[in-house]
Amino acid sequence: MLIYHRDTLTLNILLGALETKAGLVELAIGLFCVFVGWHVARYVYRRWFATHPGRFDLFLPYLLFRLVLPMSSQVLVILSTVVWVLLLGRSGIVLPIMSAMLFWFGAIRVLTAVVRQVLPQGKLERHSEHVLATTLWIGFISWAIGFDHFVLDWLDSVAFTVGKTRLSLLTMISTLMWVSVIMICSLWVSKLAEARVMKLQQVDLNLRIVITKLLRTVLVVVGVLVALPVLGVDLSVLSVFGGALGVGLGFGLQKIASNYVSGFIILLDRSIRVGDRLMVDNRVGYVSKLTSRYVVLKGLDGSEALVPNDTLISNTVLNQSYSDKAMWASISIQVGYSTDLDVALGILAEAAKAHPRVMKNPGPGAYVTAFAESGISLDLGFWVADPENGFMGLKSDLYLAIWRRFKQEGIEIPFPQREVRILADGLQPDPSMVASAIALQAAAAASREVRT
Known part of the structure; x- marks a missing residue:
């Protein structure tokens, strides 16, 4: 027969079947089917996922890939069982058991894929997936060999009474399991709704974030309200919990509540958006993520600061890209007093206009800013449309372009110089004065070498 009742799927029957020649042949056929299924899964991986690892981040492709091995193996096992029982007239025991195991294997992979989709990527996701798979396999084996009756009876016997309610270990585990299932589903x-909402490009980004946060909160609350009555918990206990939460907010959770409220205020009034350049407490960075509790500010050096939302509401924040992300930047340079300033200013403006990152409207400008001690100070100012790409490379390109043009035009960039004259007037010079003069000349020579 192809299907066995649960009472027949015992360890003794399976071990007894494996002691016969027919049982060993069934086991070999089943293992061969699993081997073929493994090769099919390996081919699918090389064909569709090895060259496109980003597909693993998508739920449906990842789930289908995880089901290739159990589904292909089970199809082969079912066909082998049909041939073994109907065509050869043998009594199938091992193959139906392996088919049931492969079906449970596929169900486990579906559940773990859902958990992987819900939890954030990292160690928590991997550990939770492994723990869930191990727990489900232990439960299946216990069910298959009839050991679950003993486990359930023992868990129900470990109980205590709270008022008029009897609480057993089985009840608490069932409650935790159902709440976990409902919460994971919520x-x-x-998360699926969030992915759909975030794709609505015609809706403002902050509004999309607000919708996803509110949707997640509502679904979690609804999940809890659905789980409690299913488990027989009176919803009137939530009034006690609400009172305790109010006392907690009054005594120690004001800052946490303030951060959450401030987060929704920031999202709704759109004062800060993802990609904005902010200066908070002398730290400059770009907003890479907005959450209901904090804002992730990524600095120019790659470090990320988690700024509480309450700080952004109660303190003055310099948003350098509130209405327009374009930024003004400038570089300074000196030329000698014999330089034709019109030519030098033209070179500075042309170097900026030729750079692709410098905005053409408004265009760059070159200015005379000071008559300094060693030369005339010039400033080149320009607007940059993509400040998120940094300024060091841009300024280096401009300095190199200006340097090359100055060399072509013979424009000198001055450096500090000192002249020392010793007037003897027929007298022998003081040795200390001679030493000082030599030291000054050495310092001037060193300065010239450094500038060169």
Whole structure:
């Protein structure tokens, strides 16, 4: 027969079947089917995922890939069982058991894929996936060999009474399991809805973030309200919990509540958006993420600061890209007093106009800023449309272009110089004065070498 009742799927029957020649042949056929399924999964991986690893981040492609091995193996096992029982007239025991195991294997992979989709990527995701798979396999084996009756009876016997309610270990585990399942389903649905909402490009980004946060909160609350009555918990206990939460907010959670409220205010009034350049407490960076509790500010050196939302509401924040992300920058340079300033200013403006990152409207400008001690100070100012790409490379390109043009035009960039004259007037010079003069000449020579 192809299907066995649960009471027949015992360890003794399986071990007894494996002691026969037919049982070993069934086991070999089943293992061969799993081997073929593994090769099919390996081919699918090389064909569709090895060259496109980003597909693993998508839920449906990842789930289909995880089901290739159990589904292909089970199809082969079912066909082998049909041939073994109907055509050869043998009694199939091992092959139906392996088919049930492969079906459970596929169900486990579906559940773990959902958990992977809900949880954030990292160690928590991997550990949770492994723990869930191990727990489900242990439960299946216990069910298959009839050991679950003993486990359930023992868990129900470990109990205590709270008022008129009897709480057993089985009840608490069932409660935790159902709440976890409902919460995971709620988070999964909210994540799918979030992905759909974030694709609505015609809606403002901050509004999309607000919608996703509110949707996730509503789904989690609804999930809890659905889980509690299913488990027989009276919803009137939530009034006690609400009172305790109010006391907690009054005594120690004001800052946390303030951060959450401030987060929704920032998202709704759109004062700060993802990609804005902010200066908070002398730290300059770009907003890379907005959450309901903090803002991630990524500095120019790659470091990320988590700024509480309350700080952005209560303090003055310099948003350098509030209405326009274009920024003004400048570089300074000196030329000698014998330089034709019109030519030098033209070279500075032409160097800026030739650079692709410098905005053409408004265009760059070159200015005389001071008559300094060693030369005339010039400033080149310009607007940059993509300040998120940094300024060091841009300024280096401009300095090199100006340097090359100055060499072509013979324009000198001055450096500090000192002249020392010793007037003897027929007298022998003081040795200390001679030493000082030599020291000054050495310092001037060293200065010239450094500038060169």
